[in-house]
Amino acid sequence: MNRGATIPIADAGATTHRRSAFEYLTTKKDELVGWGRKFSIFPYPFVTACCAMEFMAVSSTPYDTDRFGAALPRFSPRQSDLLMVVGTVTHKQAPILLKVYEQMCEPKWVMAFGACATSGGFYQNYATLLGIDRIIPVDVYVPGCPPRPETVIDGIMQLQDRIARQRHPIVNDAF
Amino acid sequence: MSIELPSPVRAAFDAESEDAVVVNIGPSHPATHGTLQVIAALDGEKVQRVDVHCGYLHRGFEKECESHTWHNLMPYVDRLNYCSALINDFAYCDAVERLMGIEITPRCRYLRTLLSEYSRICDHLTCIAASLMELGAMTAFLYLVMLRDHMYEHLAALTGARVTYTYGRIGGLARDLPDGWLARLDEILVEFYEFTGRIHGLMDRNRIFIDRTRDVGAISSADALHWGFTGPILRSTGAAIDLRKDMPYLAYAELEFDVPVGINGDNYDRYYVRMREMDESIRMIRQLVGKLPQGPICVDDRRCTFPDKALVYREIQSLINHFKLVMDGPQVPAGEVYVGHEAPNGELGFYLVSDGSGTPYKVHVRSPSFVHMGGLHKLLEGYQLADIIPTFGSVNMIGGECDR
Amino acid sequence: MRDAILASLREAFAAPAEASIAHGTFVVALAPESVVATATRLRGEFGFDLLQDVTAVDWPRRALRFDVVWHFYSTTQRVRVRMKTAVGEAAPEVETLTGLYGSAGFMERECHDMYGIRFRGNRDLRPILLYEGFVGHPLRKDYAKEHEQPLVPYRDQQ
Numbered sequence: 048m049n050r051g052a053t054i055p056i057a058d059a060g061a062t063t064h065r066r067s068a069f070e071y072l073t074t075k076k077d078e079l080v081g082w083g084r085k086f087s088i089f090p091y092p093f094v095t096a097c098c099a100m101e102f103m104a105v106s107s108t109p110y111d112t113d114r115f116g117a118a119l120p121r122f123s124p125r126q127s128d129l130l131m132v133v134g135t136v137t138h139k140q141a142p143i144l145l146k147v148y149e150q151m152c153e154p155k156w157v158m159a160f161g162a163c164a165t166s167g168g169f170y171q172n173y174a175t176l177l178g179i180d181r182i183i184p185v186d187v188y189v190p191g192c193p194p195r196p197e198t199v200i201d202g203i204m205q206l207q208d209r210i211a212r213q214r215h216p217i218v219n220d221a222f
Numbered sequence: 223m224s225i226e227l228p229s230p231v232r233a234a235f236d237a238e239s240e241d242a243v244v245v246n247i248g249p250s251h252p253a254t255h256g257t258l259q260v261i262a263a264l265d266g267e268k269v270q271r272v273d274v275h276c277g278y279l280h281r282g283f284e285k286e287c288e289s290h291t292w293h294n295l296m297p298y299v300d301r302l303n304y305c306s307a308l309i310n311d312f313a314y315c316d317a318v319e320r321l322m323g324i325e326i327t328p329r330c331r332y333l334r335t336l337l338s339e340y341s342r343i344c345d346h347l348t349c350i351a352a353s354l355m356e357l358g359a360m361t362a363f364l365y366l367v368m369l370r371d372h373m374y375e376h377l378a379a380l381t382g383a384r385v386t387y388t389y390g391r392i393g394g395l396a397r398d399l400p401d402g403w404l405a406r407l408d409e410i411l412v413e414f415y416e417f418t419g420r421i422h423g424l425m426d427r428n429r430i431f432i433d434r435t436r437d438v439g440a441i442s443s444a445d446a447l448h449w450g451f452t453g454p455i456l457r458s459t460g461a462a463i464d465l466r467k468d469m470p471y472l473a474y475a476e477l478e479f480d481v482p483v484g485i486n487g488d489n490y491d492r493y494y495v496r497m498r499e500m501d502e503s504i505r506m507i508r509q510l511v512g513k514l515p516q517g518p519i520c521v522d523d524r525r526c527t528f529p530d531k532a533l534v535y536r537e538i539q540s541l542i543n544h545f546k547l548v549m550d551g552p553q554v555p556a557g558e559v560y561v562g563h564e565a566p567n568g569e570l571g572f573y574l575v576s577d578g579s580g581t582p583y584k585v586h587v588r589s590p591s592f593v594h595m596g597g598l599h600k601l602l603e604g605y606q607l608a609d610i611i612p613t614f615g616s617v618n619m620i621g622g623e624c625d626r
Numbered sequence: 627m628r629d630a631i632l633a634s635l636r637e638a639f640a641a642p643a644e645a646s647i648a649h650g651t652f653v654v655a656l657a658p659e660s661v662v663a664t665a666t667r668l669r670g671e672f673g674f675d676l677l678q679d680v681t682a683v684d685w686p687r688r689a690l691r692f693d694v695v696w697h698f699y700s701t702t703q704r705v706r707v708r709m710k711t712a713v714g715e716a717a718p719e720v721e722t723l724t725g726l727y728g729s730a731g732f733m734e735r736e737c738h739d740m741y742g743i744r745f746r747g748n749r750d751l752r753p754i755l756l757y758e759g760f761v762g763h764p765l766r767k768d769y770a771k772e773h774e775q776p777l778v779p780y781r782d783q784q
Contacts, residue, residue: 092252093250094255095257095278095279095621096255096256096257096279096281096303096304096621096622097257097299097385097386097622098302099255099256100305100348100384100385101384101385103348103351103367104367104370104371104384105351106369107363107364107367107368107371108364108367108368109368115226115410120252122251122252126506134256134279135279135281137278137279137280137281137778138279138593138757138774138775138777138778139277139280139757139777140228140230140249140278140279141258141776141777141778142228142230142777142778143230143249143278144225144230144250145227145778146227147250152698169286169297169298169772170281170282170286170770171771171772172281172282172284172285172286172772172774173282173764173769173771173773173774173775174281174285174756174764175279175281175282175750176776177774180781181455181780181781181782182778182780182781183781192386192629193384193385193386195384201465227777227778228758228759228777229758230757230758230759231752231753231758232752232758234750234752249742275754276754276755277753277754277755277757279757280755282764282771283770284740284765285764285765285769286771288771290662290773301710321649324770408711432663435687441641447675447676447701448675448727448728448729449729450677450727450728450729453674461701463701468701468704469704557648558648559648559649559651559679559681560651560697560706561649562678562706562761564701569699570680571678571679571697573679573681573695573697575683581656583683584683586679586681588678588679588697592733592736593729593732594733595732596728596729596731596733597728597729616704624757625755
C-alpha cells in the first residue's frame with residue numbers, strides 16, 4: 048500500500064502517518080526560516096584593503112546587493128549575521144577579527160571576500176594571516192583579486208542556498 | 223571558545239594617566255577606511271589628545287619586492303594606493319627607467335599622463351563618495367560610485383581588470399588602446415559633468431555640510447609643511463605646491479592646467495580642492511587626447527621589453543631574450559634613485575636601490591598617507607569627537623599605501 | 627637654475643662629506659655626528675622645508691652594516707637632497723630629526739620597526755607597522771620572509 052511518503056511498516060499504522068505529517072510541517076518550517084534568513088542578511092563589512100573598492104561597487108548601483116536583501120550593513124557585531132572579511136587580514140588585525148567574530152550571535156556566517164582573505168593572496172610573508180579560516184570558520188570563499196561584483200553576487204547566492212538548506216530541529220531524536 | 227586576545231598596540235596614554243575619557247575608534251570601523259585606530263582622550267565632546275595607530279594592513283611590500291624580479295613585482299605596486307593603481311605603476315616604472323637610462327616613447331608618455339589623470343579622477347571620486355557617505359549623504363555616494371563604475375569598466379576594456387591593473391611595464395605599457403576606447407572616454411567625460419553637477423548642487427551650499435566641514439580640521443601652510451603634508455591637503459591650506467608644475471614629469475610640461483588651492487585648510491577646502499582637481503584633470507585629458515601621437519608604446523630595448531611572441535617561437539635570440547627577462551628579470555645597473563610623482567594623495571616616491579641584478583635590493587615607497595597619519599593629530603586635536611569622521615575622510619588615508 | 631642650486635649645495639657640503647649629483651638629486655654622505663647640523667643648515671639656510679623620507683638600507687657584508695637615508699625637498703627651489711650616513715650593527719643609532727621636522731616622528735618609528743635603527747631623542751619608538759610582541763626586524767636581510775609570528779593561535783592547534 049502506498050500512503051504517499053510513508054513506508055508501510057507492519058505495526059506503524061497511525062504513528063507513522065503522524066510522524067510524516069510532523070516531518071512535513073518541520074520541513075516547511077525549515078524552509079520558511081531559511082527563506083526569511085537568506086533574504087535578510089545583515090552584513091558586517093570587515094573591510095581592510097583593495098577589495099573594498101569592489102565591495103563599494105557591489106553594494107551600490109548597478110550591481111546592488113539590496114536585491115538580495117543583503118545591502119544594509121550593520122557595523123555592530125551584535126546586530127549583524129554575515130561577517131564579510133573584505134581584504135587582507137594581517138597578524139596585527141587577527142585579534143580584532145577574532146574578537147568581532149566572537150561578539151556576533153548565532154546564526155552567523157562568514158564570507159571570505161577575495162584572495163587575501165581566502166589564503167593570504169600573494170602576500171606569503173611574515174605579516175599576513177594566510178587565510179582567515181586559520182582563525183575563524185568560513186562558509187563561502189569568493190575568489191578574485193579583487194573579485195568582480197558578479198563573483199561576489201554569486202558568492203552571496205551560494206551562501207543563500209546554504210542558509211536555505213539548513214535544518215532547524217525543534218526537538219532532537221531522543222524526543 | 224574564549225581566549226585572552228593580546229592587544230597588538232600599546233597606547234601612548236590610558237584612562238588612569240589622562241584626566242579624561244579615553245575612547246577607542248577602530249580599527250574595524252565604518253569610517254576609518256578599514257585599518258586605522260584612533261585612541262582619543264576626550265573632555266566631554268572635545269578631543270584633547272589623539273594617538274593614531276596604523277599598520278593594520280602592513281603586508282610586507284618591501285620584503286616581497288626583494289624576492290621578485292623588477293617586472294614581477296608590478297602587481298604589488300598596484301595594490302599600494304588601490305584607488306588609483308595606475309599612478310603607482312607609472313611612478314615605479316619611471317623610477318626603474320631612470321636607473322636603467324631608458325627614455326619612453328612619446329605615445330607612451332602621453333598615454334601614461336592621460337591614464338594618470340584618469341586614475342586621479344577615480345581616486346578623488348572614491349574619496350569624496352566615501353567621506354560624503356560618512357556624513358550621511360548616501361545619494362552622493364551612489365551617484366559618484368556609479369560614475370566610478372563606468373570608469374572601472376572602461377579601464378577593464380583597456381587593461382583587463384577593474385581595480386588593480388598591472389598595466390605599466392618597464393619601458394612602456396602592457397598593450398595599446400583598443401578600438402573605440404577614446405570614443406567611450408568622451409562619453410564618460412560628458413557624463414562626469416552631469417554627475418558632479420548633481421553633487422555640487424547637493425553639497426556646495428548645503429547648510430549641514432558647511433556646518434560640519436567649514437573650519438573643522440583646519441591647518442596652516444607652515445604647520446602642514448612641518449608635518450609633511452603634500453597633495454590636496456597642503457593645497458587646501460593655500461600653498462600651490464604640485465609636483466606636476468614644480469618638477470614636471472611625463473607630459474605635464476606641455477599641458478595647460480591650473481592648480482586649485484583652498485583658503486583655510488579645513489575639510490570644506492579639501493573637498494572643494496578635490497572637486498576642482500577633477501575638473502582640471504578632465505581639461506588635461508582633453509588636451510592629451512588631441513595631442514596623442516601614433517607610434518609604438520614600448521621602447522625598443524631588449525633589456526626590458528619583451529620580444530614579439532611570433533619571434534620568440536621562431537628565433538633563438540628572441541627565445542633566449544624572453545627567457546632571461548622572465549627568469550632573471552631586467553638587469554638594472556647598480557645604483558639608487560628617488561622619484562616622486564604627484565599622486566592623488568600627495569607625493570608618492572619610490573626609492574630604489576639596485577645591486578646590478580634582476581631582483582631589486584630595496585624598493586622603498588615614500589607613502590603620502592603614512593606621513594599624513596603622522597600629522598593627523600594636528601587636524602583632530604581641539605575639535606569634537608564627531609569631527610573626527612569628516613576630517614579623517616577628507617585626509618583620504620588609503621591603507622595599502624599607508625602601511626605597505 | 628637648478629644646476630646653480632645644486633652647485634651651491636655641493637660647495638657648501640662637500641667637505642668633510644662625500645657629495646655627488648645623481649639623477650638630478652644632490653647626494654651627501656656623512657658621519658652620523660654631522661646629521662643634525664647638516665639638516666639644520668639645509669632647513670635654515672637652503673630652505674629645505676619638507677622632509678620627504680627616512681629609511682635605511684641593509685648591507686650585511688659591510689663593516690658598517692646600515693645606511694640611514696633621508697630625503698629632503700625644497701618647495702621654493704624645487705630641488706631634492708639625499709643625505710646618508712652609515713652605522714654599524716652593534717650600535718645602530720643616529721640623532722632624531724623630530725626637533726626640526728614633525729614628519730620625522732612616524733618615519734623614524736617605521737625605520738626602527740623594519741631595521742632596528744634607534745633614533746636618539748625620539749621618545750616614541752613604539753612599533754608602528756608591526757605589533758607589540760613582534761621579535762626582530764623584518765627588512766634586515768637575515769630575517770626570513772616567511773617567518774610568521776602569529777598573535778592568535780590557529781584553529782587546528784587548539
